[in-house]
Amino acid sequence: MKNVAIYTDGACRGNPGPGGWGVVLRYENCEKTLRGGEMQTTNNRMELTAVIEGLRALKEPCKVTITSDSTYVLNGVTKWMENWKKKGWKTNGNKPVRNVDLWKQLDNAVGEHQVYWQWVRGHSGHRDNELADQLANEATDEILRGEIEKR
Numbered sequence: 001m002k003n004v005a006i007y008t009d010g011a012c013r014g015n016p017g018p019g020g021w022g023v024v025l026r027y028e029n030c031e032k033t034l035r036g037g038e039m040q041t042t043n044n045r046m047e048l049t050a051v052i053e054g055l056r057a058l059k060e061p062c063k064v065t066i067t068s069d070s071t072y073v074l075n076g077v078t079k080w081m082e083n084w085k086k087k088g089w090k091t092n093g094n095k096p097v098r099n100v101d102l103w104k105q106l107d108n109a110v111g112e113h114q115v116y117w118q119w120v121r122g123h124s125g126h127r128d129n130e131l132a133d134q135l136a137n138e139a140t141d142e143i144l145r146g147e148i149e150k151r
Helices: 043-056 071-086 100-110 127-145
Strands: 002-012 017-027 030-041 062-068 114-119
Touching: 002 043, 002 127, 017 043, 017 127, 030 043, 030 127, 043 062, 043 071, 043 100, 043 127, 071 100, 071 114
Parallel strands: 002 062, 062 114
Antiparallel strands: 002 017, 017 030
16 A cells, blocks of 8 residues: 555635635655635635545555644544444534535545544644645635636
8 A cells, every 4th residue: 555645724714705725645756736725615614625635636545644734624533523423423412513514525535545644733834734725825816816726
């Protein structure tokens, strides 16, 4: 199995508002970047979308280390999601899980790989997290200018 590193970030101007996501994928000496966004979204949705799109970019099952500055994503996937699924995608307070559409997509995407999760403090100078942040903000700018590109 290939060892792949994925660095993700999401951005939103408003919250809700226009937002973007960015991904940096690394395998051996190769680097691939992805970005995209939506006109009306939230920061949490963009953080989730970044991870989903990073995993979707992989062409075969891999050992993946995902590095994110989103405690929402990391806690959701490592601490909360198992119970949400057992309760029919309800929280401990018996309320529907927010962003359930994306959590389900992430659950499916993770299932195809051996995934390890790593948190990094945002805006702390971590090279690949900063690049993912830059990509997310560039995508947000493209959304605002009406330059939506498929990437």
